[in-house]
Amino acid sequence: MLSVALRHRFPGFALDAAFDAPAGITALFGRSGSGKTTIVNAVAGLLRPDHGRIVVDGRVLTDSAAGVMVPVRSRRIGYVFQDARLFPHMTVRRNLAYGTRFAPPGATGPSGGEVVEMLGIGRLLDRRPALLSGGEKARVAIGRALLSRPRLLILDEPLASLDAARRAEILPYVESLRDRTGIPVLYISHAISEVARLATTLVLIDAGRVTRAGALEDLLSDPASAALLDPDEVGAVLPGIIAAHEPDGLARIATAAGDLLVPGLAAPVGRALRLRIRAAEVIVSLAPPQDSSVLNVLPVTVARIEGEGATVLVQLRLHGGAALLARITQRSVDALRLAPGVRCHATVKSAGLVQGAG
């Protein structure tokens, strides 16, 4: 558990942020220049804040009131920098060994062999960093940080410099980091698709302040916090399990709100995953649609309607307590007489489902 409260003033920029990060991946999400890296630099001890208190697992690392400032090397916070920062004069093997070298003798964590296997970097061991691709560098940097046996791992946009294909290549490694090591992670990102796939907790940062913080699923299905995100990317996340692969190629995903059918999913039955349902691809109707091509229809109750202008965001409560978001026009709201409490049906096009293991 990490607890952060910071106030710091730069010329032309003021940071005033406080949040808690429980186990799992906590995503710090915000635009470039919103202060995310400043926050994690303070957590790592690379920045001494004007005022602040940072506590990891009950150990006070920074406390300006008490004059506590634990040096960077004693904090045991693994930091995967945006630019990897591998040591150029060392091979990958020696970079990894550097993490192990200063780890406290009693600390537990994955072994070198496990890390190499988990990150798929076995064949890179004898290369120099200059000869690695961006994705390979990111993986080696993650491995090096893991081997220092950190209490907390910071990943500062490790995928920012990568193209979409490379990102897709790294995401499973970050997922297995979350699922196999149990080390709490602070994950900085400005890509909501990454965050929706990886994070357990979401902290929204804007202009040096925390605008919202909470469980990822709650925040992404909340119209008020969704208003802070890119309108095209807004959408709820629904956890599910692959229940069956149908003979026609569709996978049946069991969720608390009912089964959904998704095409093109190869993962085995029993695999947990997250379905991201974009608000723009949810259709609301009073009666279940008939003679329609859609496969996924869920009974819902309107919980909230937020927004002004031609389109609004509607929060739709599902059975089991989770919620969806739908972006529809104000005209439709009026025509269907939608209001909190109204029972209706949410139709989700299969193509609107984006999955990630989780």
Place this chain on the structure above:
Amino acid sequence: MLQALADWLGPDGTTALLLSLKVSLWATMASLPPGILCALVLARGRFWGHGLLNGLVHLPLILPPVVTGYLLLVIMGRRGPVGAWLEQAFGIVFAFRWTGAALAAAVMAFPLLVRAIRLAIEAVDPRLEDAAATLGAPRAAVFATVTLPLILPGIIAGAVLAFAKSMGEFGATITFVSNIPGQTQTLPSAIYTALQVPGQGETVARLAALSIAVALVALGVAEWLSRAVARRIAGR
């Protein structure tokens, strides 16, 4: 081959060459630790007096060498404040000894040494040192495992330049320790002496050719090593 070189230079020339090599080697080796420290402080330090220290280090480059030699004589001579104390406390004497020639050469070469090392330090990304600290490395270990290996070619290049400069130092040396054959007569002093004597034209030419060769080799080595810095930091 060495014997042939000794024959070619003559006994006085050979003595001067050997003395010059000894003086330059000592001057270079002894000024490396303070040189590295000074370069680190100038490259990384932000403190009051930064400009003053920088000026002081570079002063021998600008002052007439005879003035540097005079200052050394005043300060480090047997009656000078530091020189007298060193003799009393440690029995170290600089004035009119080969050690004095090494000191004069070290002072004159110091700006070149510091400059080369400082450039190498400034080329190292301090964020790599931050990364090492996040991995738990103490400050001294960060320097030994990250900073030092990355600047090592720069240190060697600086040392080569300092050595070459020491081999050629004349003005401050002759002012501080005079020109005593076998004691303080370095290669440039030997050339100067030979120039005073009629009919020594060939000796002068040989010693001068040797000086030019030493300088060229040193410059070549320094150039090659400074390229190695860039390669090493780029990791290729």
